[in-house]
Amino acid sequence: MSDQTNSGASGGAELPGAVLDAAAAPPPVPTADLDVLVGLASRAGVTLSRDRAAALAAPLAAAVDGVRRATPARRDQIAPALVFRAPREV
């Protein structure tokens, strides 16, 4: 029987670090197809013309790409700040 407790422990015991690393470095977010944006907006209940979709496609892609590039692969133990609280002590 193999010892599985330390497998993939390159970044901390028990964490699936190697697994995450292997899937890291997501490709840049492409500027979305305008029809996709129009369709997404429609599904959300907002009317978005192709002209308006064209105007916001690039900044939208830049914002999302910036976040995806900066997000570490090993984020399984990072609780998102869903309910944000400043700590009482640092």
Added chain:
Amino acid sequence: MAVANELVYLTLREAADGLRRRAFSAVELTEAVLARTEAVEPRVHAYITLTADQARAAAAAADGEIGAGRYRGPLHGIPIGLKDNFYTAGVRTTAGAKVLADFVPTQDATVVTRLRAAGAVITGKLNLHELAIGSTTTNPHYGATHNPWNLDHIPGGSSGGSGAALAAGLCFAATGTDTRGSIRNPAALCGVVGFKPTYGRVSIFGVVPLSWTMDHTGPLARTVEDVALVMNAIAGYDPQDATTVDVPVPDFTSGLGQPIRGLRLAVVRNWFFDALDPEVRAALETAIGVFRGLGATVEDVELSSLTPTHEVFEVITRPEAAAWQHELLAARPDDYGADVRMGLEMGELILAIDYIRALQLRRIMADEQYALLRRYDGLLAPTRAAPAAPIGVAATVVDSREIAIGRQGLTAPFNLSGIPAISVPCGFSTAGLPIGMQVAGRPWDEVTVLRIAHAYEQATDWHTRRPPL
């Protein structure tokens, strides 16, 4: 009675002292402010709604109470303006938006309730960038607010009416909201003081939201002591607001006047200093020298997580803003200004997975700041990359780079971490436009942030200058 123009530029503390010793009355003080408003408001346009009659009535009531020995404290009888995204019972609250043009709240925001309880005289509702989503206060629905230092330039935003009103002598303090720097940015561009307390220190109940996880409320005034006095009235747990925290509330003036010799201050050299107008850079370096002269230890540091600040901010705040504006956006898209409409539409299209990733990055960024603040008592940084831009300009060249006005604010990192941060005047450009500097500090330790900023303010005279109106 003192000459009216002398009264309007008193500090809040000086005005309060005058009222308490009956050197002038609250009615005289309020009439001086209203006369000043009548004279300069056509050029500055700080207000959306002026509530002169209510102010006169509140001032008369204050005089009656003070005369009867029922003095409530330093805000009693003091004219204070409200950013028009704070609910006011019976007075319309537009948030600078056409879609809210007819919104008349039935109750006050908690901050407004506390100001009234402290005896403040509310002068009216101040202009802002539409829905507080932007930094120019060039409002397409209610008109542009003009910077009192140069009427062709923006006052900053989104609390642009608050900053302009203070610089123009139209009130002694004003409320602001700060999601990306909307208190500190106009303070810097108008040459006044703006203070964003710790997230959860001051209630956001009854404030038209932009982004619930990032929205802060706080004061603007002409001095550090004055924002501390307003904090004493508005801070504290609010059972109506789940974001407030039930922690002890200090006397925010308690550190003022204490020396800063021996305090450790960090200058965050990356991101904040990447692209700065040369005059802003020079002003900051001079200010850092002042801190050293006061005996503080000042060291350069870097925060490696700052790089995606703007992207993280946008991916968090745009969906939050769209989430509550959704029905209005769907029904009345043409009733929004172009920039705000685009931002809300972007918010509709950001995936939940990216929102969550941004919140994870927020955690990393905040933790790095908290770790730094275990070693330092305060952080120093410029407030904006450049002085106020001309009205109507979308971007300016800063340090050889074209930067959108909305990204010239260097304030968002402290919204992401929720730590207290203040902007104080630290110089003027050769064109006569104000420059601001931030001091930030540990969460819930506003007293030290105010102490550091006050020490700098008292060692310089930038806060004593007045615009040529």
